[in-house]
Amino acid sequence: MRVSAKGENGVRAMTILALEFRAGPVPLREIAAREGLSYQFLEQIFLLLRRAGLITSVRGAKGGYALARPPEEIKVGEVLRVLDGPIAPVECVGEGNSDACGRIAACLTRGIWERLRDRMSEVLDEITLADVINTPADST
Amino acid sequence: MRVSAKGENGVRAMTILALEFRAGPVPLREIAAREGLSYQFLEQIFLLLRRAGLITSVRGAKGGYALARPPEEIKVGEVLRVLDGPIAPVECVGEGNSDACGRIAACLTRGIWERLRDRMSEVLDEITLADVINTPADST
DNA sequence: AAAAAGCCGAGTAATTTTATCGGGATTTGG
DNA sequence: CCAAATCCCGATAAAATTACTCGGCTTTTT
Numbered sequence: 540m541r542v543s544a545k546g547e548n549g550v551r552a553m554t555i556l557a558l559e560f561r562a563g564p565v566p567l568r569e570i571a572a573r574e575g576l577s578y579q580f581l582e583q584i585f586l587l588l589r590r591a592g593l594i595t596s597v598r599g600a601k602g603g604y605a606l607a608r609p610p611e612e613i614k615v616g617e618v619l620r621v622l623d624g625p626i627a628p629v630e631c632v633g634e635g636n637s638d639a640c641g642r643i644a645a646c647l648t649r650g651i652w653e654r655l656r657d658r659m660s661e662v663l664d665e666i667t668l669a670d671v672i673n674t675p676a677d678s679t
Numbered sequence: 680m681r682v683s684a685k686g687e688n689g690v691r692a693m694t695i696l697a698l699e700f701r702a703g704p705v706p707l708r709e710i711a712a713r714e715g716l717s718y719q720f721l722e723q724i725f726l727l728l729r730r731a732g733l734i735t736s737v738r739g740a741k742g743g744y745a746l747a748r749p750p751e752e753i754k755v756g757e758v759l760r761v762l763d764g765p766i767a768p769v770e771c772v773g774e775g776n777s778d779a780c781g782r783i784a785a786c787l788t789r790g791i792w793e794r795l796r797d798r799m800s801e802v803l804d805e806i807t808l809a810d811v812i813n814t815p816a817d818s819t
Numbered sequence: 820a821a822a823a824a825g826c827c828g829a830g831t832a833a834t835t836t837t838a839t840c841g842g843g844a845t846t847t848g849g
Numbered sequence: 850c851c852a853a854a855t856c857c858c859g860a861t862a863a864a865a866t867t868a869c870t871c872g873g874c875t876t877t878t879t
Binding site for chain 3 (some may be wrong): 723726738740743744
Binding site for chain 1 (some may be wrong): 855856
C-alpha cells in the first residue's frame with residue numbers, strides 16, 4: 540500500500556518548486572543535487588508533471604522548472620494522480636469508475652475499497668503545497 | 680497505491696469464512712472455486728493468516744479453515760497488515776515508527792504521509808468482517 | 820488403507836517500477 | 850556565431866516486487 544518512488548519524489552520536488560516559487564525557474568540539476576536523486580529519473584517525473592500542466596518549463600541556459608500555479612492552488616492529490624494514476628486501492632474502484640468488474644452485487648468487499656479510496660482522496664486533496672511548506676515538521 | 684492481490688483476495692476469502700462462520704470449517708478448494716482463485720495461491724495466504732492467529736485450521740478429511748474469532752471481532756485492517764505489511768504510504772512512516780529516515784526536520788513531506796497513513800488505518804480498523812457481510816452492496 | 824484436507828520450503832514466472840541511454844531542440848551569454 | 854546550459858523524449862535495460870507453482874509431507878476421516 541505504498542506510493543511509488545515516482546510519487547514520493549515528485550511530491551518532494553514539487554515542494555522545492557513551492558519553496559522557490561518567487562525565485563524564478565529552478566533547473567533540474569539543482570533539485571536532483573538537493574534531494575540526492577538521479578537527474579534522469581527526475582526528468583521523467585517532470586515530463587509527466589509538465590504535460591499534466593502542473594509545472595511550466597523554460598528551456599535553455601537560465602531555464603528550469605516552476606509551478607504553473609501558486610503553491611496554495613496545487614493539491615498533493617493532483618501531483619500523485621499524475622505520477623501514480625488514480626487513487627484507488629484496487630483496480631475496480633478507480634476514481635469515477637463505479638462498476639468495472641461487472642459483479643458488483645456479488646462483491647461484498649467493494650465497499651471497503653470505496654470507503655478507503657474516498658478517505659485517501661480526501662486527505663490528499665485537502666493538503667496543498669503551501670500547507671506542506673508551512674507546516675512545522677513536528678505538528679503531530 | 681494499491682493493495683496487493685494477496686491483500687485483496689485475502690479479504691475476500693475472509694469474507695467467505697465470515698459468511699460460513701456458523702457452518703464449521705470450510706475447505707480451501709471450496710473457497711478457491713467460489714472465488715475463481717488459484718488453490719495454491721490461496722494456500723499461501725491462509726498460511727500467513729493462520730500463523731497470525733486470524734484463522735484456525737482443521738486438518739484431514741472434513742477439515743478446512745474457520746475464523747479464529749467471530750466476524751464482529753476481526754477488522755479488515757488486521758487482515759491487510761498480515762498480508763501486506765504495515766499500512767504506510769512510504770517506508771519512513773511505518774506504523775509505530777516515527778523516525779526511520781534520520782532527516783525528519785528536513786523532510787517537509789513527511790507530514791503528508793503520516794496524515795494519510797493515519798486516515799487509512801482509521802478506515803480499515805473501523806470496518807469489521809461483520810460489517811462487510813452485512814452492508815448492502817449499494818450503500819454508497 | 821485410501822481419500823480429503825492442511826502444511827510448507829523452495830523455486831519460477833510475470834509484472835511493475837525504477838533508472839539509464841542517447842541524441843535532439845532551445846535559449847542565453849560571450 | 851559558437852559554446853554552454855537546459856529542457857525534450859522515445860526506447861530500453863535493470864532491478865525489485867509480486868504472483869504463482871511445485872513437490873512432497875502430515876493429519877484425520879471413512
